[in-house]
Amino acid sequence: MTDPFAPLPRPRSDLTEPPDAPQALTGGSGVLQGRMLLQVSPARVGLLRPQLDAGRSGLVLCGPNALQQARRLRREEQFSGPLLVDPAVYEVRAASEEEPFPNACEDTFAFDDPLAVSLAEQRAMGVTAPMTPTGYLHAEDSDALKAAVRRVAALDDPQVVFAAPVDVGWLREEDSVRQLIACLRLLAGPKALMLGGQMDPLARHPRAVDHLRRIVAEVPGAALLRTDLAAFGALAAGASFTAFGAGSRLRHIVAPGEKAKTSKNFSTSPHVLFPELMHFFLGKTLADRFAGADGPVCECASCEGARTLDSFASNAGDRQARAASHNVAVLMQWLRTLTAFAPGLARQRWWHERCRTAVDRYPLLNAQLQQPNGFKVPPQLKRWALAAPASEAALPRADAKDYRSP
Incomplete structure (x- = not known):
């Protein structure tokens, strides 16, 4: 149904002019x-x-x-x-x-x-x-x-x-x-x-x-x-x-005609999102890293505190399904937290600070596990951590709700 109050688009027969003034999707x-x-x-x-x-x-x-x-x-x-x-x-x-x-x-x-x-x-x-x-x-x-x-x-x-x-x-x-x-x-x-x-x-x-x-x-x-x-x-x-x-x-997309490159042992276990480090790791990798320590307990809406992140060490049983459900539950948790802030600077600062915190966590966790190179910061995460918002104004945290974002 057409909105009778919506402005009509300017007729355009070529590509010499941009659309009318920017507006939200309609x-x-x-x-x-x-x-x-x-x-x-x-x-x-x-x-x-x-x-x-x-x-x-x-x-x-x-x-x-x-x-x-x-x-x-x-x-x-x-x-x-x-x-x-x-x-x-x-x-x-x-x-x-x-x-x-x-x-x-x-x-x-x-x-x-x-x-x-x-x-x-x-x-x-x-x-x-x-x-x-x-x-x-x-x-x-x-x-x-x-x-x-x-x-x-x-x-x-x-x-x-x-x-x-x-x-x-x-x-x-x-x-x-x-x-x-x-x-x-x-x-x-x-x-x-x-x-x-x-x-x-x-x-x-x-x-x-x-x-x-x-x-x-x-x-x-x-x-x-x-x-x-x-x-x-x-x-x-x-x-x-x-x-x-x-x-x-x-x-991501792999260009037509190219064979997708994959990480080592790609098919041995599911990819698991480690919320604290903001990155996906193979379940087997997490199991190996936490072999000598207690694995982090996950409180997401799928795991509900009943699973640890090192429990997806193989594709056996329903582990792939449980890992996929865990990943989406964590993503939705982050999404609720992000959208609790008003669009604009508050969201940008929350995202930037979250990425910086994750980057800082890598060496601390490696030291705790006594594995200096156990977890390596992904290059993209580093770049988001460096991509500060243009303004340095303080984040109005009072506008956000607490969704227990991990």
């Missing part, structure tokens, strides 16, 4: 404002849904059967929360000037428009807002980016979420960041940035975190999807919404 996509969604494969939705915070989160389905799962959630399970489907074409095809939205589906005819078909399919499944099937945008491939932006601008539909799956090389230099910002500002609707690169993309370039914060600050409707800790950093910096990947594969 219409169907307005429900996404200020949320941190969970990006998850369809097979794991049932496992993780119980831990979702209905008022602050939602789902982004990604991978095979995402459309079918979206339909099931809406029609059979009466899921009424925010729901997006990420076509994830960028996993298999790169964008080009000729084909910014490449056809990655064998079931369509050659003359079908992949963009129109994908948006229509998503809408038919009841998504909150449809997302564009953008191909992977290689570093500084401005021709492909501009072609994608032109196509979406021509739709003149501010409810369409423009997916911008960019190689993290776009965040390396000032010139490419300015170009990316200029292009994204030409679209009136939400812009969902997703970062590509092996392992931890934001750790690859010294200024990537600062440049990400700049994009969020200067692009109205900017969002960050398929990411990790950056989901909180971006939300604190003012992103319209974000999405945290429920699995390591969904916390």
Whole structure:
């Protein structure tokens, strides 16, 4: 239903002018404002849904059967929360000037428009807002980016979420960041940035975190999807919404044609979020580190004080499911704490202080365990700890509620 009091968009036949004055997301996509969604494969939705915070989160389905799962959630399970489907074409095809939205589906005819078909399919499944099937945008491939932006601008539909799956090389230099910002500002609707690169993309370039914060600050409707800790950093910096990947594969993009690099013993045990250190570790790693000491007891809504973090040493039994539930419960706990602060400086300072505290905790815990190199601070966490808010005003902690954030 159209809001009769909403200002009409200025007609635009080219890409020479940005949209009208920045404003919050409107219409169907307005429900996404200020949320941190969970990006998850369809097979794991049932496992993780119980831990979702209905008022602050939602789902982004990604991978095979995402459309079918979206339909099931809406029609059979009466899921009424925010729901997006990420076509994830960028996993298999790169964008080009000729084909910014490449056809990655064998079931369509050659003359079908992949963009129109994908948006229509998503809408038919009841998504909150449809997302564009953008191909992977290689570093500084401005021709492909501009072609994608032109196509979406021509739709003149501010409810369409423009997916911008960019190689993290776009965040390396000032010139490419300015170009990316200029292009994204030409679209009136939400812009969902997703970062590509092996392992931890934001750790690859010294200024990537600062440049990400700049994009969020200067692009109205900017969002960050398929990411990790950056989901909180971006939300604190003012992103319209974000999405945290429920699995390591969904916390970054690997460029089409590349084989994903993984850590040693990747498949031996589940990834477990260590709240105090703000990082994911293999369950086996935690078991080894705490072999000679009592493991930390977890008080999250899933563990409820009945489990220690070193109890996920293998994939046997239901350990993978319990670890996944624990991870989401902790993330929701952090989200409630973050959103208890008013948007702006208070949130930025809370996030910055939390990252600094976590960085400082590493050497103390290593000393306690008598393992000098037991736990190593992740590069991205260091960068968030150094990325102080512009103002040095004191954090108004009286505005926040106590959610026992670990």
